[in-house]
Amino acid sequence: MTEPIGDEEAFVLGDGEFERFREFFYRRTGIQFSPAKRYFVDKRVGACVRDSGEDGFASWFASIRLGIRPELTQNMINQLTVNETYFLREDYQFDSLLNSVLPAVMSRRARTGENGPVRILSLPCSTGEEPYSVALRLLQEWPLIDSVDVEIHAADIDTAVLGHAQHGVYGPRSLQRVPPSWLERHFTPTGGGFHQISAGIRSAITFSRVNVTDPEQMRVFEKFDVIFCRNMLIYFDELSSRRAAENLYGALRPGGYLFLGHSESMSRISPIFTPCRLPDGLVYQRPTTGATP
Incomplete structure (x- = not known):
């Protein structure tokens, strides 16, 4: 009782x-x-x-x-639900995005004649630090950012953290790894050590609610070139992890890439992704042909 x-x-x-x-x-x-x-x-x-x-x-x-x-x-x-995050967390994966994954995506697009924006999804996005980190790294360091259209989408099951993310105000703990020059350029002080990320960056990211284990809810997510799904599968059992893996697979383009957290391994969950060991770390790829969930 x-x-x-x-x-x-x-x-x-x-x-x-x-x-x-x-x-x-x-x-x-x-x-x-x-x-x-x-x-x-x-x-x-x-x-x-x-x-x-x-x-x-x-x-x-x-x-x-x-x-x-x-x-x-x-x-x-x-x-x-647990929401523990900060800007530029596991930053080596953003290095992989810039140094290996995006060049591979652009090479594939040139080879296939594929048009449209490069599409990136952050799920679960929690309070927004991850998708905003992606945006900041691209704005600051990707040479093609001014010539290639990029869409960044973010989703979470928790509506409270989505509201926080859309507002975009963060304290010192979340911002501890953001370089001072980036903070000055892309954030506005709001008092008490808090800063709000610029309206331009906030408006460039689409936030929505989704349960990654629900096939119907995940059906709206499709044709992504890159998905960040970090530090979520560790909370799932085998069945839920497999469902999530299949839904993430369906959300990627053939040849698209999936980033997991450093302590997670898709190889233990499902064989439908191909592990790719890059200079900066491990990423999982949806095969271009042959594999089905």
Whole structure:
């Protein structure tokens, strides 16, 4: 049984409640909480119940399962997904993008006569540091940026972080690796050590909500040349990881490239991608022919 919800520290799910909740959350997001995450789940679910105004866990959970108050479901997802990021994180992968992947993309386009913009997707984009990092590296360092049309799209399952990303205001921790000259050129101080990225860069990135394990939601994402999907699959079990891999595969052009986090390996999840070891790191490629999910 759950404890009274008036005391934040006292909220504890019973064993049966925890099992029912984590199964429901898994079906909705593909993320499965292990028993080791009980304290985290108790704390975040307790916050959801208090915010909802419901009498307790049973009433709150029924409202979500029955779809009586859909806003509670999104708040639950926002509370229980992890969003840890900062600008230029795992920067060696942006080096790979500039030094190896984009030259290969441009070579393929020249060879095939392919037209249209170079398309890059950041998923999950969290509070926006990753897609904005891509934009900054291209603006500052890609020689073709003034002659090639580039589209940057960003998506996440969490609507709260998407709102933060669209607003584009960041504090010292997020900006710690941004060179001072970049900060001066592309950001405006807003006070208290916070800066807002320029309106031009904000307007150049399209943000949207998506669940990467949902084939229907992912269907709108297609023909991307590059996808950054870093540090997400570590939260999925084998089935959810495989579903995500297949949906990411479908979102790429044949020959397109997928970046994962440094501790993630597509080779353990699905054979549909081809590993490509580049001078600056590892990337996965959708084959141009032959492979199907």
